[in-house]
Amino acid sequence: MTLKELEVGQVGTVVSIGEKGPIRRRIMDMGVTPGTKIKVVKVAPLGDPIEVNIRGYELSLRKDEANQIIIQS
Amino acid sequence: MSITIALAGNPNCGKTTLFNDITGSKQHVGNWPGVTVDKKEGIYRKNRQVTILDLPGTYSLSPYSAEEIIARDYIVKEKPDAVINIVDGTSIERNLYLTLQIIETRIPLVIAVNMMDEVEAKGDVINCNKLSEIFGVPVIPIVARSGKGIKELMDAAIEIANAKKKPNYLDIFDDNISGAVERIAETLEDPKEEDRIWKAIKLVEGDSIVTDSLPENKKAFVAEMIKTAEKSADGDTEAKIADLRYKYITNTVKKAVKKGALDHAETKSDKLDRILTNRILAIPIFAAVMYLLFSFTFSENFLMIEGLPSPGIWLAGLVEAGWGTLTGWVESALVSLGASDWAFSLVIDGIMEGIGAVAGFLPLVLVMFLMLSFLEDSGYMARVAFVMDRLFRHLGLSGKSFIPLLMGFGCSVPALMASRTLDSDKDRRITMMITPFMSCGAKLPIYAMFAATLFADSNKTLIVFSIYMLGLVVAILSALILSKFVIKGETSSFIMELPQYRIPTGKSILIHGWEKVKGFAIKAGTIIFASTVLIWFLSSFNFNGMTDMENSFLAYIGNSFKVIFAPLGFADWRASVGVVTGWIAKENIVATFGQLFANIEDEAVLEAVMAGEEALPAIKDVFTTVTAFSYMAFNLLCMPCFAAVGAIKREMGSWKWTLRAVGFQMLVAYIVALLINVIGNLIF
Numbered sequence: 001m002t003l004k005e006l007e008v009g010q011v012g013t014v015v016s017i018g019e020k021g022p023i024r025r026r027i028m029d030m031g032v033t034p035g036t037k038i039k040v041v042k043v044a045p046l047g048d049p050i051e052v053n054i055r056g057y058e059l060s061l062r063k064d065e066a067n068q069i070i071i072q073s
Numbered sequence: 074m075s076i077t078i079a080l081a082g083n084p085n086c087g088k089t090t091l092f093n094d095i096t097g098s099k100q101h102v103g104n105w106p107g108v109t110v111d112k113k114e115g116i117y118r119k120n121r122q123v124t125i126l127d128l129p130g131t132y133s134l135s136p137y138s139a140e141e142i143i144a145r146d147y148i149v150k151e152k153p154d155a156v157i158n159i160v161d162g163t164s165i166e167r168n169l170y171l172t173l174q175i176i177e178t179r180i181p182l183v184i185a186v187n188m189m190d191e192v193e194a195k196g197d198v199i200n201c202n203k204l205s206e207i208f209g210v211p212v213i214p215i216v217a218r219s220g221k222g223i224k225e226l227m228d229a230a231i232e233i234a235n236a237k238k239k240p241n242y243l244d245i246f247d248d249n250i251s252g253a254v255e256r257i258a259e260t261l262e263d264p265k266e267e268d269r270i271w272k273a274i275k276l277v278e279g280d281s282i283v284t285d286s287l288p289e290n291k292k293a294f295v296a297e298m299i300k301t302a303e304k305s306a307d308g309d310t311e312a313k314i315a316d317l318r319y320k321y322i323t324n325t326v327k328k329a330v331k332k333g334a335l336d337h338a339e340t341k342s343d344k345l346d347r348i349l350t351n352r353i354l355a356i357p358i359f360a361a362v363m364y365l366l367f368s369f370t371f372s373e374n375f376l377m378i379e380g381l382p383s384p385g386i387w388l389a390g391l392v393e394a395g396w397g398t399l400t401g402w403v404e405s406a407l408v409s410l411g412a413s414d415w416a417f418s419l420v421i422d423g424i425m426e427g428i429g430a431v432a433g434f435l436p437l438v439l440v441m442f443l444m445l446s447f448l449e450d451s452g453y454m455a456r457v458a459f460v461m462d463r464l465f466r467h468l469g470l471s472g473k474s475f476i477p478l479l480m481g482f483g484c485s486v487p488a489l490m491a492s493r494t495l496d497s498d499k500d501r502r503i504t505m506m507i508t509p510f511m512s513c514g515a516k517l518p519i520y521a522m523f524a525a526t527l528f529a530d531s532n533k534t535l536i537v538f539s540i541y542m543l544g545l546v547v548a549i550l551s552a553l554i555l556s557k558f559v560i561k562g563e564t565s566s567f568i569m570e571l572p573q574y575r576i577p578t579g580k581s582i583l584i585h586g587w588e589k590v591k592g593f594a595i596k597a598g599t600i601i602f603a604s605t606v607l608i609w610f611l612s613s614f615n616f617n618g619m620t621d622m623e624n625s626f627l628a629y630i631g632n633s634f635k636v637i638f639a640p641l642g643f644a645d646w647r648a649s650v651g652v653v654t655g656w657i658a659k660e661n662i663v664a665t666f667g668q669l670f671a672n673i674e675d676e677a678v679l680e681a682v683m684a685g686e687e688a689l690p691a692i693k694d695v696f697t698t699v700t701a702f703s704y705m706a707f708n709l710l711c712m713p714c715f716a717a718v719g720a721i722k723r724e725m726g727s728w729k730w731t732l733r734a735v736g737f738q739m740l741v742a743y744i745v746a747l748l749i750n751v752i753g754n755l756i757f
Contacts, residue, residue, distance in 0.1 A: 016312075017312070020309070020311065020312075022137060023568070025137070025311065026132075026133075031167045033315055033316045033319045033320075036319070042350065042352075045355040045356055046464065047463065048463045049459060049462055055167050056163070058571040060455075060459050061566075062462070062466075062566070065566060065567070
């Protein structure tokens with residue numbers, strides 16, 4: 001499944017991140033690497049983007065970007 | 074011996090606070106060449122030989138934004154004597170990712186672990202000696218907000234810089250990648266070994282800038298080496314390297330950081346965030362914060378209290394009154410000196426008016442930036458983007474664009490300067506191009522004059538409302554067109570840290586506000602002053618010397634240019650002159666019309682016209698309801714006042730982009746006014 005499908009409050013483990021390119025590079029630079037635990041904290045009031053907790057800090061990303069992150073719940 | 078020390082770190086790690094601590098008031102803000110990113114330099118207040126440079130915040134040395142390219146180029150190419158890497162102790166894993174990459178450059182380095190007070194409050198223990206041992210660099214615990222540990226940090230940094238001591242070589246990568254790095258490094262020609270290794274790492278990572286800089290004859294060899302390395306990395310060395318770095322960090326953190334029992338407890342910041350970005354409350358709170366931001370700066374009836382000026386308006390009033398008094402003194406001095414007419418007019422209507430035009434904006438810029446830096450430093454600004462992202466994404470903009478656009482309804486000058494808070498050049502440029510379409514306060518008197526004269530009472534509000542809406546619609550359409558077809562930029566994404574909420578220190582807010590005021594006064598001020606004096610000259614002279622506006626160069630120019638405006642419905646020289654005097658300040662159009670159409674010199678009558686209480690029947694000879702609307706639309710959308718153009722120049726950082734923005738606005742104004750005139754005449 002992907003990070004986008006994870007519900008608020010649930011925790012998953014990152015398996016892999018979508019396609020090569022600057023966006024994936026940035027996602028990984030921000031600490032989203034395989035094996036890391038990731039928790040969905042909330043969804044923005046207008047339904048997008050989402051806020052996740054990873055490596056002890058809060059990161060926000062759009063659902064499109066979350067959809068590229070494959071996780072295991 | 075003088076040395077240069079650069080501060081590097083993630084955004085929100087307390088870097089600017091530390092910079093302010095180290096340099097005190099001895100700082101200088103410039104621009105990095107070619108981009109609109111502040112370059113902050115200062116002198117260490119305890120040792121004048123030490124120059125401190127504040128690099129833009131960056132998460133990685135793999136460039137993603139203009140800011141990050143600057144930070145990386147500076148460390149790798151300019152090579153400061155030492156780098157202080159500020160690490161936010163509360164999210165140490167992500168912060169150490171940059172640290173590892175700085176260590177890869179083997180530049181003399183000191184690590185400052187910041188926010189040690191919050192780390193302790195969480196119950197975590199960071200063993201700085203252990204980190205120091207692993208990395209081979211001094212690691213100093215600090216609390217930048219209170220100044221704790223700064224002396225030790227600076228002593229260590231100066232010592233490292235003088236000793237030119239390099240960090241340890243860290244064994245981060247696996248054999249395949251290390252092997253490829255080594256083999257590539259051997260073929261590179263940079264004189265220093267550490268540069269060859271760093272470049273080789275970046276090549277294996279697939280860094281586009283470094284790869285492009287490679288000589289053609291080496292590209293094939295490098296590509297082959299990467300292919301070999303990729304075999305062990307599932308065909309993806311880029312991901313593998315990021316992964317290996319984080320694995321190294323996880324191991325290091327295991328050795329040097331003891332997570333406290335409170336690690337998963339909800340912090341005050343989390344609790345606050347639950348309210349501020351709550352599904353239901355977020356939007357009302359956001360609206361209230363924006364209302365406060367706007368009314369604090371611009372409101373005449375602050376907090377809904379009739380006649381109470383907001384701090385911004387109050388200060389602006391003080392400055393204006395003070396300037397008026399000073400002008401009065403200068404006037405009487407000139408009279409007693411027996412100054413000639415033209416000298417008197419030059420000083421009073423040209424120079425004093427020109428400086429006054431700059432000075433009048435300073436309080437607004439100051440008040441707005443005091444509040445903006447509060448929002449920025451407290452962490453709320455990131456939430457503004459988070460909450461508004463969905464609305465603005467479709468326009469190709471970021472949620473943060475909301476702030477400049479909103480402030481545009483008050484005054485374009487601070488609004489344009491607020492575009493500095495946007496992250497990408499593309500967002501900034503588009504936002505600056507459309508911000509003046511938000512109808513500012515100075516344009517209201519123009520509408521009031523036309524409404525009182527040409528539109529029946531029942532229509533007045535509707536007319537004014539529709540012109541505001543017109544600006545909004547044109548802004549939205551412009552953003553769509555510009556982001557789709559004209560201004561190309563990085564792929565839009567929203568991968569952003571939401572920092573912990575913190576109460577900003579008064580000192581950093583004041584320094585920030587002061588910088589903005591100074592920057593505006595100097596950079597924009599010269600443009601505003603020069604153009605005000607130029608228009609004064611054109612409107613008070615002809616070839617025979619001093620004259621009235623009716624016979625001036627400006628009238629002559631108005632006459633020759635009026636044909637351009639014929640398709641828009643107002644081929645009258647006085648209307649053209651109004652457009653030009655409106656560039657000094659939009660409300661000048663009313664004064665110009667009063668003077669040219671009805672010979673009004675009386676201030677009180679003019680004020681009544683501006684407020685829409687008195688009609689100006691003479692303009693009916695030139696304008697119909699349709700052409701009046703076309704004229705209002707043209708002045709709403711065309712080049713903003715010189716002060717705003719000055720602000721655009723300051724924020725764009727280039728004449729090319731300033732001219733593009735102004736050209737775009739002129740074009741849009743012409744097209745929209747033309748459409749109004751043509752379609753309006755078909756209907757009415």
